[in-house]
Amino acid sequence: MLSAKFLLGRGRDALSPTEQRALEDAMSGVRTVKANQHLARRGEVVTQSTLLIDGLVSRYMDDREGQRQIVAIHVPGDFVDLHGFPLRRLDHDVATLTEVTIGSYDHQALLSITERFPHLGRMLWFSTLVDAAMHREWIFRLGRLDAEGRVAHFMSEMLTRMEFIGLTDEGRFAFPITQSELAEACGVTSVHVNRVLRTLRESGLMTFRNGVVDIADRAGLARLGEFAPDYLYGDHGRWRVEGNGSEIA
Amino acid sequence: MLSAKFLLGRGRDALSPTEQRALEDAMSGVRTVKANQHLARRGEVVTQSTLLIDGLVSRYMDDREGQRQIVAIHVPGDFVDLHGFPLRRLDHDVATLTEVTIGSYDHQALLSITERFPHLGRMLWFSTLVDAAMHREWIFRLGRLDAEGRVAHFMSEMLTRMEFIGLTDEGRFAFPITQSELAEACGVTSVHVNRVLRTLRESGLMTFRNGVVDIADRAGLARLGEFAPDYLYGDHGRWRVEGNGSEIA
DNA sequence: CGGAGGTTTGAGAGGCGTCAACCTCCGTGG
DNA sequence: CCACGGAGGTTGACGCCTCTCAAACCTCCG
Numbered sequence: 001m002l003s004a005k006f007l008l009g010r011g012r013d014a015l016s017p018t019e020q021r022a023l024e025d026a027m028s029g030v031r032t033v034k035a036n037q038h039l040a041r042r043g044e045v046v047t048q049s050t051l052l053i054d055g056l057v058s059r060y061m062d063d064r065e066g067q068r069q070i071v072a073i074h075v076p077g078d079f080v081d082l083h084g085f086p087l088r089r090l091d092h093d094v095a096t097l098t099e100v101t102i103g104s105y106d107h108q109a110l111l112s113i114t115e116r117f118p119h120l121g122r123m124l125w126f127s128t129l130v131d132a133a134m135h136r137e138w139i140f141r142l143g144r145l146d147a148e149g150r151v152a153h154f155m156s157e158m159l160t161r162m163e164f165i166g167l168t169d170e171g172r173f174a175f176p177i178t179q180s181e182l183a184e185a186c187g188v189t190s191v192h193v194n195r196v197l198r199t200l201r202e203s204g205l206m207t208f209r210n211g212v213v214d215i216a217d218r219a220g221l222a223r224l225g226e227f228a229p230d231y232l233y234g235d236h237g238r239w240r241v242e243g244n245g246s247e248i249a
Numbered sequence: 250m251l252s253a254k255f256l257l258g259r260g261r262d263a264l265s266p267t268e269q270r271a272l273e274d275a276m277s278g279v280r281t282v283k284a285n286q287h288l289a290r291r292g293e294v295v296t297q298s299t300l301l302i303d304g305l306v307s308r309y310m311d312d313r314e315g316q317r318q319i320v321a322i323h324v325p326g327d328f329v330d331l332h333g334f335p336l337r338r339l340d341h342d343v344a345t346l347t348e349v350t351i352g353s354y355d356h357q358a359l360l361s362i363t364e365r366f367p368h369l370g371r372m373l374w375f376s377t378l379v380d381a382a383m384h385r386e387w388i389f390r391l392g393r394l395d396a397e398g399r400v401a402h403f404m405s406e407m408l409t410r411m412e413f414i415g416l417t418d419e420g421r422f423a424f425p426i427t428q429s430e431l432a433e434a435c436g437v438t439s440v441h442v443n444r445v446l447r448t449l450r451e452s453g454l455m456t457f458r459n460g461v462v463d464i465a466d467r468a469g470l471a472r473l474g475e476f477a478p479d480y481l482y483g484d485h486g487r488w489r490v491e492g493n494g495s496e497i498a
Numbered sequence: 499c500g501g502a503g504g505t506t507t508g509a510g511a512g513g514c515g516t517c518a519a520c521c522t523c524c525g526t527g528g
Numbered sequence: 529c530c531a532c533g534g535a536g537g538t539t540g541a542c543g544c545c546t547c548t549c550a551a552a553c554c555t556c557c558g
């Protein structure tokens with residue numbers, strides 16, 4: 001199942017086997033793309049959406065001088081541009097951070113899904129809204145935390161999301177991006193992100209070397225980054241809110 | 250029509266009269282709320298969503314010391330927490346900035362809409378994704394612009410959104426928030442936002458006094474804030490992308 | 499072995515935060 | 529009618545976090 005990681009660890013009810021199969025069948029093609037390639041450009045009208053099966057993808061916008069702001073980083077199981085289905089054109093660029101495997105969904109196929117499987121359609125909607133919740137938390141991170149807090153918050157989020165899809169090993173996960181890209185996500189310069197990483201290393205919270213993140217003191221890192229995972233809408237942990245009988249989605 | 254401003258100026262196809270009526274009929278109650286009142290809290294399970302009919306509403310999160318980051322400001326016609334329908338609980342607080350008039354929608358009624366009026370359902374989805382697009386632009390604003398650019402970008406966005414719903418008069422619009430609240434949206438201190446406003450005033454770009462924004466040099470302000478309105482998905486202007494025959498939403 | 503991309507460290511500058519004082523406006527009550 | 533208090537706005541002094549500029553180093557790979 002190439003789409004097996006979609007919403008894995010998320011939401012209150014997983015997809016039913018029927019829905020999982022419908023999603024898998026709707027995929028029109030699978031391909032691999034090398035690192036640092038564009039998948040879509042701002043302003044482009046899109047007729048397909050992309051499910052990330054393996055690798056990392058970024059969404060970003062550049063300022064007038066070409067300075068880049070990454071607005072989202074996607075991990076396997078994420079629909080990187082599902083919002084292009086209702087929006088029809090993109091307001092940002094999309095590019096691979098690593099070599100990736102992606103699956104394509106024609107918007108016609110998605111339309112058909114929403115009509116034949118309303119609940120699955122709402123889960124697609126749900127997944128775009130979890131992206132929006134992450135956007136909000138990124139706004140908070142940039143507006144209220146200093147450089148150290150931003151990196152701590154970012155890495156706490158990535159750890160949690162990697163755990164959802166089973167890609168961690170005792171607080172350690174492969175994360176093959178450069179310090180410059182980390183800086184572009186956190187709104188600081190790469191020079192400064194380097195200094196922050198040294199501080200985090202020396203304080204025993206975490207290391208980031210050779211594309212591997214190793215979080216030694218998860219609670220300490222979360223405290224520093226004021227990180228609370230509720231906004232990721234995972235189905236583990238104390239943030240879980242039980243259903244009240246009036247199930248909607 | 251209390252819901253008349255929903256998606257006004259947005260999207261490629263307006264709501265049909267039937268859809269407009271369905272939306273109006275689904276509203277379960279209208280009430281007014283005074284300024285600076287909570288409408289919802291982070292973590293809360295919600296069973297209704299709120300359409301803002303008149304006034305201003307903010308969504309925000311506080312840091313550990315109580316410093317506030319506003320992540321969204323809503324104007325009439327906005328569904329302030331429609332994302333609560335698929336998400337079921339909120340990851341942020343919601344509060345009124347001014348006295349407001351709001352309409353309530355039971356999630357059961359929204360569920361019924363999505364099943365009886367699939368296109369209207371997709372337009373609801375669409376509206377939550379325009380919110381997400383604004384979130385992305387706010388990330389860019391905080392990550393890549395200096396204080397002056399942030400205020401310029403913010404005000405450019407507000408002008409454009411106010412124009413969509415017909416609440417401007419020659420670049421002037423009522424915007425009764427405090428400088429502190431503006432600062433909380435732009436990720437700077439109120440002291441510094443005050444200095445920025447003075448600079449903008451002295452350079453002849455705009456003024457903000459007594460709850461009224463007056464933008465004298467719209468192009469200059471947009472340049473300073475690196476503002477391009479495409480992410481608001483309005484149906485005016487050069488950013489409009491015409492349909493290509495494969496209409497989805 | 500040479501070059502490119504990425505990482506690391508230092509020195510100096512500046513934008514913005516912090517702290518603090520003072521002002522205006524306005525509703526309230528003596 | 530004026531005193532009073534609180535909210536919001538304005539301005540100055542000072543310091544620090546982060547940027548900029550610069551250079552060295554490391555590693556991978558053609």
